[in-house]
Amino acid sequence: MTARVREAWAGYAFAAPTLLLLGVFVLLPLGGAMVISLQETNGFGEGTFVGLDNYRRLAQDPVFWRATLNTALYTVLVTPAAMAIGLGLALLLDSALPARGALRSVLILPMAISGVATALMGVLIFDENSGFLTEVARALGLPQVDWQTHGPAAFASVVIMTMWWRVGFNMLIYLAGLQGVATELYEAARLDGANAWQRLRHVTVPQLSNQSFFLVILNIIYSFQVFDIVFVMTGGGPERATTVLVTYAYDTGFVTRDQGYAAAIGVVLLAVTLVVTVLRWRAQRRREETE
């Protein structure tokens, strides 16, 4: 066996465990989900082929549209807010500050905490009867907010807890990016008479465009997939006000056990993710061309 052939065999052998795991536990189930989405299923047994019936049902299902709308709204709220606050915090911590390391540790701490625990802390704070905010409002004589029974308020509470959970990650990425911005650029801008806001707008933000690009994509994809926080905090209620695509897919697939229908929701989610990925890809190529 020549060295070249041996190297090729070694390459396949070394890559095989990972590729096998990915093939069996990601690609195979993906194909399976697509097949199941064309079936009508009863419980967890084998289904019967029904063509595109599940997708037709989706198109006429108001809960599905509500879930889609909620997912979109969640994405549109969380993505820019998490990025803006993340950038703000990164700017606060970028230059010398007392206890800077400790402050950074605290701000990224939520990254270590599970979605379930985050959601339960959310319940503790937003509980209508005995939650922290309710007690505060009572003590100060402020009007009470129906965080759990009023749809928009419940939605807001989910968004707020998501921000608590996600902002640290956004900050961390921006903080890493800020370390790469040359201080000469700020000096030059200062000499040109640019004030702090102008320096932020015309120096910092453009210099961080790689990080922003990455964060937009990641926040969008994360938001499409949100499950833990919603599932534990509100269960999708009240009256579907916080139902998102994944919680709906879980409910149909594993609670009412309409697996074919749940698989169809999954395929829709995949299609949306693919669109975002393709957009990302094209944007990246455009950016590389202009650079």
Added chain:
Amino acid sequence: MSTHVTRRRSAAGLRLLGALVAAAVILFPLYWMVVVAFSTRSSLSGGGLRLWPEQATLDNFRRVFDSFPVLTWFGNSVAIALVTSVIIVLVNLLAGYAFAHLRFPGSGVLLLVALSTLMLPVQVIMVGLFRLVTDLGLYGSYWAVILPTAASAFGVFLARQFILTIPRELIEAARIDGATHLQIFWRIVLPLSRPLIAVLFFMSMLQVWNDFAWPLIALRENALYTLPVGLLFLQGQFGPDYGATMAFALITVAPMVLVFLLAQRWFVQGFSRSGLR
């Protein structure tokens, strides 16, 4: 000049104030969890605003330990997180080396396929995965959680990037000395990859420890639950008994928070590098 300095100083003061407020907002829910976990049942149901427990008590923890197999769940979480992370580190390092330094036909396409699965969340495939795991006879066992979770391409990407920085000459020299590819991996790549191994291991531990959606689907028996699934189960049982729920939440959160604080630089490196994708 002096006004300039004072202005800078007051700007730093404002920044510090802002950062402190943000830190307080982040810490408060955690603090509140601790307060509730150590509060007596009567003080919690009494209503009214208290910012610290009137008298600290371990009653909630006792109640949780009496009614639920907490230690079993803890053990499950540790076992699943450890085994999964070890598998991830091992197979991803092997693949990372292959994709970084070995030439074999189709390696570019295979790498692309592997990385494209990064965009594919378990939520999209959960119905298909459930069917597969059932067909394989894994449903309701640890492996139903471990194997699908270990199928992660993130580490491949990270490992390949890192191993590419190992100088080619080093590997070529070993080859000329007659080392096999496995020996090269074992004696050169692994020892030089220690920082990578730390990053990958800690990030995997963190992810698996906190995973919820898939374990919820894949684990049928109470005795196999991981901590987050147990936490939800317990909340369902105790309902508005926040003291007990938060005591258990604290048990699930504390170990990873500790690991996170102690091994922070590995996490920070891992997450920051993920941003360079």
